[in-house]
Each structure stands twice: as C-alpha cells, then as structure tokens.
Amino acid sequence: MTMMSDPIPATSRQGWFSRGEAWLDSKGKGAWIAAMVLGFVFFWPIGLALLFYMIWSKRMFGKSCTRTSWKQNRMTMSSSTGNSAFDAYRAETLRRLEEEQTNFEAFLERLREAKDKAEFDQFMDERARKPHGDDESA
Incomplete structure (x- = not known):
C-alpha cells in the first residue's frame, strides 16, 4: 500500500499568473507600474491589459500592494524561530x-x-x- 503524498510544492501548483502577481505585489506598486510601462514599450496591448487589471484590482489607486505584502510578511514571520x-x-x-x-x-x-x-x-x-x-x- 503506497501513501499518496503531494510531491508538487505549493508554489508550482499556482499558475504562472498567480506567481507573477504575488511577485509584483511583494515588490510594490512601482513594480506594477514598471511592468505596465514595459508592456506598452514591447507590445501595447499587454501594457493596456496591465493598466486595466491594475485599475480593476484597485492596485493603481489603492494601497493594496504594500498592505498585502506587509500582511503576508507579517504572517510568515509570526512562526517561532x-x-x-x-x-x-x-x-x-x-x-x-x-x-x-x-x-x-x-x-x-x-x-x-x-x-x-x-x-x-x-x-x-x-x-x-x-x-x-x-x-x-x-
């Protein structure tokens, strides 16, 4: 009888979009703006899509990026060393x-x-x- 374990780490189960979003959130609003500008430079529909996504998800005008990353960092740091x-x-x-x-x-x-x-x-x-x-x- 073999035990079913989860050999795939949690980060690889997330899609590339979720990982990219989490990475940009950890870097803050500046990273989102830089990604949007680069999207406009290389292929304008990508920049436009990022702009709409930032507005829709309230990353453009809110404090969601820094607040989210602060809360995530706080939760990961709450474990005892x-x-x-x-x-x-x-x-x-x-x-x-x-x-x-x-x-x-x-x-x-x-x-x-x-x-x-x-x-x-x-x-x-x-x-x-x-x-x-x-x-x-x-």
Missing part, C-alpha cells in the same frame, strides 16, 4: 513599527486636514473681499 530572545525582540520591533506606522498615518491625516482648512479659509477670505454688488442681476 526557536530562539526565544530573538522572537521577543522581533515581536517588540514589529509592534513598535506598527505603532509608528499608525502614528505616521494619523500625522498625515492631520496634515491633510490642516491643508484643506487653510485652502478653505483662503477661499472664504477671497470671497469676502469681492464686492457684493456683482451678485445682483439687473
């Missing part, structure tokens, strides 16, 4: 980096809000300086 001191150091470093990322994203949001408020205040000041006689029609 057997060295408790290193595992503790790694866990603390990852926690600190996540906290810094959250703080930085909050800072960027406050910066955007301040810029929006300044632009709105400038608009309201310009509007207040205009003569009000122009609003009436004859």
Whole structure:
C-alpha cells in the first residue's frame, strides 16, 4: 500500500499568473507600474491589459500592494524561530513599527486636514473681499 503524498510544492501548483502577481505585489506598486510601462514599450496591448487589471484590482489607486505584502510578511514571520530572545525582540520591533506606522498615518491625516482648512479659509477670505454688488442681476 503506497501513501499518496503531494510531491508538487505549493508554489508550482499556482499558475504562472498567480506567481507573477504575488511577485509584483511583494515588490510594490512601482513594480506594477514598471511592468505596465514595459508592456506598452514591447507590445501595447499587454501594457493596456496591465493598466486595466491594475485599475480593476484597485492596485493603481489603492494601497493594496504594500498592505498585502506587509500582511503576508507579517504572517510568515509570526512562526517561532526557536530562539526565544530573538522572537521577543522581533515581536517588540514589529509592534513598535506598527505603532509608528499608525502614528505616521494619523500625522498625515492631520496634515491633510490642516491643508484643506487653510485652502478653505483662503477661499472664504477671497470671497469676502469681492464686492457684493456683482451678485445682483439687473
């Protein structure tokens, strides 16, 4: 009686498209843009197809590439190495980096809000300086 084992690794079971997509995701949005540009240079329908795929999958305007790769890396790094001191150091470093990322994203949001408020205040000041006689029609 022979045991049925899976001699084919998981990565080779994935199609070439899935492997290519995962590879580009691990490199980030810049790799997707470079692939699209190269597609346009060598054969424009390939570049166009990549552009449509990037828009459809929300890779063009979203943060999906970096977020996905960060989550995948985080999950693969969650396994123990057997060295408790290193595992503790790694866990603390990852926690600190996540906290810094959250703080930085909050800072960027406050910066955007301040810029929006300044632009709105400038608009309201310009509007207040205009003569009000122009609003009436004859």
